[in-house]
Amino acid sequence: xxxxxxxxxxxxxxxxxxxxxxxxxxxxxxxxxxxxxxxxxxxxxxxxxxxxxxxxxxxxxxxxxxxxxxxxxxxxxxxxxxxxxxxxxxxxxxxxxxxxxxxxxxxxxxxxxxxxxxxxxxxxxxxxxxxxxxxxxxxxxxxxxxxxxxxxxxxxxxxxxxxxxxxxxxxxxxxxxxxxxxxxxxxxxxxxxxxxxxxxxxxxxxxxxxxxxxxxxxxxxxxxxxxxxxxxxxxxxxxxxxxxxxxxxxxxxxxxxxxxxxxxxxxxxxxxxxxxxxxxxxxxxxxxxxxxxxxxxxxxxxxxxxxxxxxx
Amino acid sequence: xxxxxxxxxxxxxxxxxxxxxxxxxxxxxxxxxxxxxxxxxxxxxxxxxxxxxxxxxxxxxxxxxxxxxxxxxxxxxxxxxxxxxxxxxxxxxxxxxxxxxxxxxxxxxxxxxxxxxxxxxxxxxxxxxxxxxxxxxxxxxxxxxxxxxxxxxxxxxxxxxxxxxxxxxxxxxxxxxxxxxxxxxxxxxxxxxxxxxxxxxxxxxxxxxxxxxxxxxxxxxxxxxxxxxxxxxxxxxxxxxxxxxxxxxxxxxxxxxxxxxxxxxxxxxxxxxxxxxxxxxxxxxxxxxxxxxxxxxxxxxxxxxxxxxxxxxxxxxxxxxxxxxxxxxxxxxxxxxxxxxxxxxxxxxxxxxxxxxxxxxxxxxxxxxxxxxxxxxxxxxxxxxxxxxxxxxxxxxxxxxxxxxxxxxxxxxxxxxxxxxxxxxxxxxxxxxxxxxxxxxxxxxxxxxxxxxxxxxxxxxxxxxxxxxxxxxxxxxxxxxxxxxxxxxxxxxxx
Numbered sequence: 001x002x003x004x005x006x007x008x009x010x011x012x013x014x015x016x017x018x019x020x021x022x023x024x025x026x027x028x029x030x031x032x033x034x035x036x037x038x039x040x041x042x043x044x045x046x047x048x049x050x051x052x053x054x055x056x057x058x059x060x061x062x063x064x065x066x067x068x069x070x071x072x073x074x075x076x077x078x079x080x081x082x083x084x085x086x087x088x089x090x091x092x093x094x095x096x097x098x099x100x101x102x103x104x105x106x107x108x109x110x111x112x113x114x115x116x117x118x119x120x121x122x123x124x125x126x127x128x129x130x131x132x133x134x135x136x137x138x139x140x141x142x143x144x145x146x147x148x149x150x151x152x153x154x155x156x157x158x159x160x161x162x163x164x165x166x167x168x169x170x171x172x173x174x175x176x177x178x179x180x181x182x183x184x185x186x187x188x189x190x191x192x193x194x195x196x197x198x199x200x201x202x203x204x205x206x207x208x209x210x211x212x213x214x215x216x217x218x219x220x221x222x223x224x225x226x227x228x229x230x231x232x233x234x235x236x237x238x239x240x241x242x243x244x245x246x247x248x249x250x251x252x253x254x255x256x257x258x259x260x261x262x263x264x265x266x267x268x269x270x271x272x273x274x275x276x277x278x279x280x281x282x283x284x285x286x287x288x289x290x291x292x293x294x295x296x297x298x299x300x301x302x303x304x305x306x307x308x309x310x311x312x
Numbered sequence: 313x314x315x316x317x318x319x320x321x322x323x324x325x326x327x328x329x330x331x332x333x334x335x336x337x338x339x340x341x342x343x344x345x346x347x348x349x350x351x352x353x354x355x356x357x358x359x360x361x362x363x364x365x366x367x368x369x370x371x372x373x374x375x376x377x378x379x380x381x382x383x384x385x386x387x388x389x390x391x392x393x394x395x396x397x398x399x400x401x402x403x404x405x406x407x408x409x410x411x412x413x414x415x416x417x418x419x420x421x422x423x424x425x426x427x428x429x430x431x432x433x434x435x436x437x438x439x440x441x442x443x444x445x446x447x448x449x450x451x452x453x454x455x456x457x458x459x460x461x462x463x464x465x466x467x468x469x470x471x472x473x474x475x476x477x478x479x480x481x482x483x484x485x486x487x488x489x490x491x492x493x494x495x496x497x498x499x500x501x502x503x504x505x506x507x508x509x510x511x512x513x514x515x516x517x518x519x520x521x522x523x524x525x526x527x528x529x530x531x532x533x534x535x536x537x538x539x540x541x542x543x544x545x546x547x548x549x550x551x552x553x554x555x556x557x558x559x560x561x562x563x564x565x566x567x568x569x570x571x572x573x574x575x576x577x578x579x580x581x582x583x584x585x586x587x588x589x590x591x592x593x594x595x596x597x598x599x600x601x602x603x604x605x606x607x608x609x610x611x612x613x614x615x616x617x618x619x620x621x622x623x624x625x626x627x628x629x630x631x632x633x634x635x636x637x638x639x640x641x642x643x644x645x646x647x648x649x650x651x652x653x654x655x656x657x658x659x660x661x662x663x664x665x666x667x668x669x670x671x672x673x674x675x676x677x678x679x680x681x682x683x684x685x686x687x688x689x690x691x692x693x694x695x696x697x698x699x700x701x702x703x704x705x706x707x708x709x710x711x712x713x714x715x716x717x718x719x720x721x722x723x724x725x726x727x728x729x730x731x732x733x734x735x736x737x738x739x740x741x742x743x744x745x746x747x748x749x750x751x752x753x754x755x756x757x758x759x760x761x762x763x764x765x766x767x768x769x770x771x772x773x774x775x776x777x778x779x780x781x782x783x784x785x786x787x788x789x790x791x792x793x794x795x796x797x798x799x800x801x802x803x804x805x806x807x
Contacts (some may be wrong), residue, residue, distance in 0.1 A: 180674045181667040190663055191653035196613065198634035198644055198651075199665040199718070259655045 009185045013251050013267045013302060020271065026277045031281055034158075040273050041163055046221040047269055048166040050244045053210075053217040053266045054174035058248055059177070061190040061257030066106060066121035067218040068241030069128035074098040074219040075226030076132050092223050099219020100212055102128055105209030117211075132234035143230040145176040147278060152228045162224055169217060174262040186210065190257030202267045246293070247272055250300040272296070313374060313390060313471045313502050314339045315360060320369035325708070325735075329355045331526040332369070337375075337471075337504060337519075344505045344513045347523035348546055348765060348798075354396070356523070357473045357506045361393035362386030387557035392464035393473040399457050402449030402461075408430050408532055409448050409461045430466070439495055454485030471502040478509055483661030490516050490726050491606075506585070508597065510542050511800050522546060540795075543802070547765065547794035549604055558749070560771060563589045567726050569755035570609065572695065573618035578604040581782040582618070586757045588725065591748065593790050594761040595797045601781035602761045603645055606728050609633045610642045636665050641724035645731040645761070647708070651715045658696055659685045660719045661703045689715035693743050707738030716747060727751065728759045733767060746773055765794045777801050 024031040057064050077097035082088065106124055108116045113195055137198040143149070154180045177183035188196040197203050221240075226232040251268030253260025272293065279289045315337040316589050322330040328353045329582035337343045345353035358364040360371065370377050371391060380386050383393065388577040400409050407427060415425040418428070429442050440458045442451075447608055448459055454785055457477060464472050475491075478486045482583050493503055493516055513520060514534050522529040522545040529545045565588040573582040579601035586592045594602045607613045609620055611630035620627045622638060632642070643652035662685045663670060670681045685699050692713045703714055714732070719727060732740045732748065748771065752758050768775055775792050777785040777800035 179676060181671045181673055181676060183678070184660060184667055187656055187660070188653050191655055192650075195644075195653055196651045196789065197631055197663075198610075198642055199633075200636035200663070258653070307381055 013264060013271060017267050017271045020274050020278065023269035024237065024274065028278060028281045031278065032139065033188045033227060036277065038158060040277050042160045044269050044273050045160065045162040045166045047240060047243050048266065049169050049221040050217045050240065051247055051265045051269055052262060053213040054244050055248050055253055055260060055262055056173055056177060057210045057214040058253055058255065059257060059260045060186045060207060060227050061193065061208060062171055062207060063108065064106065064214045065123045065241060066102060066125040066128060067214060067244065068238035069125040070099050070102045070215050070218040071222040071240055072236055072238050073128045073132040075232035076136045076141055076234065077224055079143060079232055080135065083141070083144050084312045086145055088145070088151055088227065092220065095223025096216055096220045099215035099217065103215025104208065108213065109203035109213035111207040116236060121131070126253040136234045138234065140233040143227060146230060149227055149230060152224050157276035160163040162228065165224065176226065177262060182206065182209070187258060216271055230239065243272070246297050249297060252300070256308050257299065315471065316372040317360065318365050318370045318372065320356070320359060322359060322364060322367050322678050324747070325549050328526050333528045334526055335521050335531055337502060340497060340502055341518040341529060342493060342505055342516055344507060344517040344520045345523060346508060346510065346513055346542060346546065347521060348508070351523040351546065352526040353506050353523050354475050357393060357475050357504055357710070359392050360504060361473045362527040362578055363393055381700060385577055387467055387469065390470040391473065391694050392469035393475060394457065394460045394464065394684060398460055400448045403447060404598035405445050405447055406459050407444035409459055410434070434462055434466055438462065440492065454481050457481070457489065470500070471504065472496070473504040473506070475506045478488060478507060478512055487511065508802070510539050514539070543795055543798050547798060548772065563587055567622070569621040571619045573605070573608065573620060575604060575608055575614065576614050576616050582783060584776055584783065586726070586759055587750055588755050588757050591758040591760060591772045591794065593768045594759070594778060595768045595775050596801050598763055600778040602778050603730055606730060606759065606761055610640060610728055636722060639722065639725040640728045641719035641720050641733060641804045643721055643729040645734065646649060647711055647715060647735065652703045652711055655714045657700045657701055657715055658703050658706070659699040661714055662688060662721055665718060685723055689723045691720070692717040692747060696787070709736040712736045712740060713743065718743065720751065724756065726757045726759065730734060730761045731763065732760060733764065765797060767796055768792070768797055
């Protein structure tokens with residue numbers, strides 16, 4: 001009985017995912033089809049790509065809102081490089097480098113300046129958005145080599161290469177977190193930073209690496225997404241960061257740091273994706289969809305806070 | 313206000329903090345509670361002022377039985393406490409702090425003029441002169457304390473409990489405070505003064521109640537007591553033997569040599585040596601600089617001057633990670649704030665500082681980790697269902713043993729332990745003492761900071777007593793007893 005209750009709360013997001021999945025399969029005609037499910041998967045590629053490393057940042061006790069701005073700035077730099085060189089490889093490297101540089105800046109300010117990570121990344125978001133406008137001169141940048149689009153849209157075993165790349169990032173972040181010394185340090189810092197420091201963990205270094213990884217994920221995702229859409233501009237939609245944070249939180253990773261897992265974020269991404277897909281298939285007004293999504297996030301955070309208050 | 317405390321008991325977990333204590337505080341007297349750390353004097357002060365709730369017994373105020381459940385209700389009866397850690401709002405001004413929550417108002421607006429008039433009156437009647445507009449955070453400790461006293465008076469408190477008010481004050485500030493306390497008494501206030509500074513106690517008290525192990529030893533007049541009679545009554549004779557015999561003699565291998573180590577405002581000119589096989593104790597009052605010293609040696613906090621030699625080599629760059637690699641272990645004083653990673657498993661908590669040797673290019677070798685953890689899990693006698701349970705699910709004693717396992721798993725040559733048995737039950741204490749003695753016998757150098765006298769006396773081979781950031785006394789072998797240690801820790805605090 002106790003074990004059942006424990007698995008219910010611990011695996012809450014999985015149960016929710018299964019219930020919604022089965023519910024939609026039964027009630028909604030077009031839900032359970034290869035086509036629909038494949039679409040859901042492919043649409044989440046870039047969110048998953050960001051969510052893997054962003055989960056590590058959150059478990060370490062940090063919070064990076066600048067991932068949205070990196071996701072906007074990266075493709076602008078990347079497309080400029082592509083226009084100049086015609087090389088997709090250089091383009092992707094440039095986009096990743098933008099993310100790495102921004103992450104390094106965030107990490108250094110947070111770790112050595114000891115400034116709250118939310119405030120720091122909020123501030124650097126403005127800077128990154130500003131840079132995006134300056135570099136693009138307010139205009140739309142386009143991919144010069146349109147054929148290169150197949151690099152991300154190409155299907156391998158029925159799934160786009162972008163999705164495969166997201167899987168690779170998720171596997172890397174999962175291994176990092178669960179199997180390496182670095183992952184242990186992340187959990188330790190997020191769980192009790194003072195204890196971590198006294199245990200000889202070089203806290204600043206671990207934090208900086210976490211923000212660099214987070215920035216890299218967002219930079220890569222931004223560049224790849226601009227290959228898919230063949231264009232980018234500074235005023236593009238940056239709400240992907242909200243989707244990422246929502247998925248991480250809904251998955252059950254604690255926003256206070258110290259506990260969480262990659263599989264949770266993956267489950268969170270798909271839970272929200274399936275929910276939205278179900279709304280669309282049933283013709284529910286997008287306005288209500290947003291409200292319901294908001295309620296789901298509150299529910300998830302509320303459950304987490306009740307769980308953690310029971311612990312102490 | 314006459315306060316009669318009758319048969320009051322209070323339990324915190326496994327410890328009986330107060331055991332049927334009865335005493336009477338007459339109206340208008342300065343009544344002092346003295347005792348060692350953990351004797352129950354602060355607990356009693358907090359119960360009288362409603363901060364803690366008693367488990368048993370009664371409190372009578374002016375002959376009437378009085379039940380109150382919170383500090384707020386005690387305040388309505390005219391009793392206020394000025395806690396050891398001051399509870400002011402540092403960013404706000406003196407006047408705002410004094411009248412916080414009891415502001416005069418016109419509708420929703422604070423009546424600033426009336427408030428200022430009240431402040432002037434308060435300053436006149438109390439004789440505490442302090443500018444109303446300075447922000448409290450900019451004041452020195454002594455002045456902050458005055459603000460606390462003004463705050464108590466602004467609430468018409470007739471009885472003020474002061475918990476270790478002089479602990480954080482300079483000698484000059486202490487003198488001022490003592491004058492202030494006498495002045496408050498002459499105006500009819502009752503003062504309950506909790507302190508372990510015996511000279512202050514003898515000087516200003518009308519009556520002294522001496523406490524030990526949660527019991528009242530006696531209440532007497534200061535004229536009937538002396539420094540040594542107080543120390544004797546505070547320590548007494550203890551029962552129950554939980555210490556193993558001190559067997560070994562330290563070798564001649566110097567493990568750590570500290571020379572004139574100084575950190576401004578924390579400790580100064582600290583020089584000592586510790587040899588392999590030796591258990592060296594650091595005694596002294598809370599705030600005497602012991603924790604700061606060992607944190608600096610381990611590399612957590614900075615050092616201003618002086619040098620540290622470890623195994624014959626001068627340490628040039630201090631950091632916890634470097635110390636651990638060299639074979640220095642550190643057990644922090646607060647298990648919860650500085651020790652455990654609560655949600656992670658026992659195994660992860662134990663292996664945390666040693667992952668470098670348990671991994672290949674960052675990849676953790678799970679089998680080696682399990683082997684190491686199991687070895688020290690057994691050695692330290694941890695009781696848990698498995699090494700996979702979260703550490704927070706264990707009892708305090710077992711969590712502490714787990715932190716010992718963490719420290720010992722690196723096979724350190726020097727083990728620095730800050731309050732090694734804080735908040736653990738007697739059984740675990742005994743186990744921890746046995747473990748420390750055995751490790752020392754096997755050649756480890758053990759440095760113990762402790763505020764528990766019996767621990768210092770029962771466990772260590774040599775004791776350094778610190779006071780106000782300096783080593784004031786070294787005691788060896790048979791010189792170590794509760795009286796000599798206390799005498800050194802207390803004396804010299806002469807105003």
